[in-house]
Amino acid sequence: MLLLKSILFVLLLVLPNAVPAELDWWQNAVFYQIYPRSFKDSNNDGTGDLRGIIQKLDHLVDTGVTALWLSPIYSSPQVDFGYDISDFRDVDPLFGNMSDFLELLAKAKGKGLRVILDFVPNHSSDKHEWFEKSENSVPGYEDYYVWKDGDPSVPPNSWTSYFHGPAWTWSTKRNQWYFHQFASAQPDLNYRNPKVVQEMKDVLTYWLDLGVDGFRVDIITALFEDVNYPDGPLDQSAYRSDQPETYDMVYQWRILLDEYQKKNGGDTRVMMTESYADADKLFGYYGNATHNGAHFSFNFWFITQLNKDSTATDIKGVIDKWFNNMPERYTANWVLGNHDQSRVASRYGTGRVDGLSMIEMILPGVAVTYNGEEIGMENGKVTWSEGWDPQGCNGNEEDWEKNSRDFQRTPYQWDATVNAGFNEGHKTWLPVSDKYTTLNLALQHTKNLKSHYRIYQELVKLRQTETLKFGKLRTFALPNNVLVIIRELENNPTYVVVVNVGDKFASVDLKSVASQFVVQIPSVQSSKIPKSIIDGSTIYLVGFEAVVLVSV
Ligand code: GLC
Numbered sequence: 001m002l003l004l005k006s007i008l009f010v011l012l013l014v015l016p017n018a019v020p021a022e023l024d025w026w027q028n029a030v031f032y033q034i035y036p037r038s039f040k041d042s043n044n045d046g047t048g049d050l051r052g053i054i055q056k057l058d059h060l061v062d063t064g065v066t067a068l069w070l071s072p073i074y075s076s077p078q079v080d081f082g083y084d085i086s087d088f089r090d091v092d093p094l095f096g097n098m099s100d101f102l103e104l105l106a107k108a109k110g111k112g113l114r115v116i117l118d119f120v121p122n123h124s125s126d127k128h129e130w131f132e133k134s135e136n137s138v139p140g141y142e143d144y145y146v147w148k149d150g151d152p153s154v155p156p157n158s159w160t161s162y163f164h165g166p167a168w169t170w171s172t173k174r175n176q177w178y179f180h181q182f183a184s185a186q187p188d189l190n191y192r193n194p195k196v197v198q199e200m201k202d203v204l205t206y207w208l209d210l211g212v213d214g215f216r217v218d219i220i221t222a223l224f225e226d227v228n229y230p231d232g233p234l235d236q237s238a239y240r241s242d243q244p245e246t247y248d249m250v251y252q253w254r255i256l257l258d259e260y261q262k263k264n265g266g267d268t269r270v271m272m273t274e275s276y277a278d279a280d281k282l283f284g285y286y287g288n289a290t291h292n293g294a295h296f297s298f299n300f301w302f303i304t305q306l307n308k309d310s311t312a313t314d315i316k317g318v319i320d321k322w323f324n325n326m327p328e329r330y331t332a333n334w335v336l337g338n339h340d341q342s343r344v345a346s347r348y349g350t351g352r353v354d355g356l357s358m359i360e361m362i363l364p365g366v367a368v369t370y371n372g373e374e375i376g377m378e379n380g381k382v383t384w385s386e387g388w389d390p391q392g393c394n395g396n397e398e399d400w401e402k403n404s405r406d407f408q409r410t411p412y413q414w415d416a417t418v419n420a421g422f423n424e425g426h427k428t429w430l431p432v433s434d435k436y437t438t439l440n441l442a443l444q445h446t447k448n449l450k451s452h453y454r455i456y457q458e459l460v461k462l463r464q465t466e467t468l469k470f471g472k473l474r475t476f477a478l479p480n481n482v483l484v485i486i487r488e489l490e491n492n493p494t495y496v497v498v499v500n501v502g503d504k505f506a507s508v509d510l511k512s513v514a515s516q517f518v519v520q521i522p523s524v525q526s527s528k529i530p531k532s533i534i535d536g537s538t539i540y541l542v543g544f545e546a547v548v549l550v551s552v
Pocket of ligand 1: 080083084120182218219274339340
């Protein structure tokens with residue numbers, strides 16, 4: 001036995017190109033975010049629901065994504081559309097009920113899809129039983145939230161809510177102020193109270209017991225504030241974001257997830273955290289020298305650091321910055337859009353949709369897609385009077401276009417039938433985009449038609465290749481505004497993404513990578529023929545054209 005072991009060991013050492021260790025299921029996964037209100041309305045009441053998602057599970061299978069992440073489905077007065085939760089353990093009747101959820105979970109798993117829930121730890125709804133008890137000073141609940149004494153006309157400090165106005169509301173019941181980073185209907189929970197910490201850990205365990213595969217943790221940055229709630233200086237974020245105790249709580253949740261797996265078996269339960277932070281703050285959510293944290297903390301840099309005017313150099317800069325800062329033991333991730341951000345097509349321009357999908361999908365690590373981005377949905381038109389989002393509605397009408405997040409939340413465009421196939425014709429909670437007759441999934445699904453969707457699907461498939469799973473990365477920004485991303489792995493084909501970031505005709509010479517390439521996936525504006533061979537020294541690109549090439 002010992003001899004056999006030694007031979008195996010030596011063999012492993014000398015095998016020239018031993019296959020790298022397999023990745024854990026989530027490490028090259030595509031997570032698909034579903035915004036339940038806007039995905040599919042099965043009962044024709046104007047709002048999407050769980051049974052609608054069940055009806056559309058085959059779409060997810062067809063895309064090839066690994067997992068779906070549901071934005072909150074819990075009981076909620078819907079002030080912030082589910083991010084104001086009145087019961088962390090139940091489903092809102094608007095979306096269905098617990099048995100619908102369990103059916104969705106079972107059916108998704110039956111189809112090979114993993115299911116991730118949104119965990120919203122920073123705040124509850126003011127209609128949550130805990131808040132009602134706390135506001136009435138019911139013994140044991142007094143410190144579930146952040147309460148401060150003071151003059152009813154002067155908030156305890158100058159901090160403002162992310163949804164406009166002061167971050168404090170006076171409670172006439174308790175004659176005290178309570179703190180809320182978001183709407184006044186979203187009071188912040190007090191994590192300096194060990195009971196709250198335990199309650200929220202129990203919430204995690206509750207959903208794990210039902211069989212979910214992990215959590216997306218909402219606005220993790222905001223969990224703790226400086227204990228003194230100091231007034232002033234202008235940059236409040238130093239006092240209310242990314243506090244040391246916040247990182248520690250993430251490490252505690254990771255221990256909970258890992259121990260849960262140890263005890264109950266099964267695959268890794270993942271945690272992904274929402275943090276719009278730069279490198280100095282972000283990687284702490286992944287872990288530190290002694291603790292593991294989130295499996296990955298969202299990389300929003302494509303959103304926060306790039307836009308329509310960004311050049312190939314800018315994009316290369318963001319990619320390189322990520323890898324220069326991320327400790328090697330961690331897994332990268334790329335997020336291009338979500339329910340809080342303008343649609344990719346609207347933010348970077350419709351011409352860049354495929355190029356951006358290619359960049360996101362060829363880069364090492366996890367990719368996160370917001371529903372609708374796979375068909376290149378654009379921001380919908382929503383007027384001030386049709387809007388709902390507190391971030392827009394609590395501000396001024398003049399700032400509506402800038403503040404509201406309703407535009408990226410309009411119903412999914414399934415087909416060209418009434419209300420884009422979202423429902424059977426009932427007025428939808430937000431208007432269906434008027435583009436739906438020409439921009440919809442059914443159309444993009446047409447056989448042999450080149451479409452954003454077909455390209456997305458091909459890209460997701462490509463991620464299963466050894467090269468894309470394990471290959472090395474090289475990036476180049478050429479002087480003519482062309483971005484080149486290379487993934488290469490010994491004894492495997494080399495994949496190259498070439499993106500003309502600008503609108504001008506450009507040519508590139510890639511003969512140092514390979515003398516000839518096969519065209520693997522051309523963007524919609526490309527006239528290159530899939531599977532055709534092109535010479536590495538002369539690759540021509542029209543404006544915004546992008547292409548995935550594979551070395552011959
Ligand atoms: C997160 C959510 C956003 C929500 C906020 C408050 O940023 O993505 O939609 O409004 O947290 O929960």
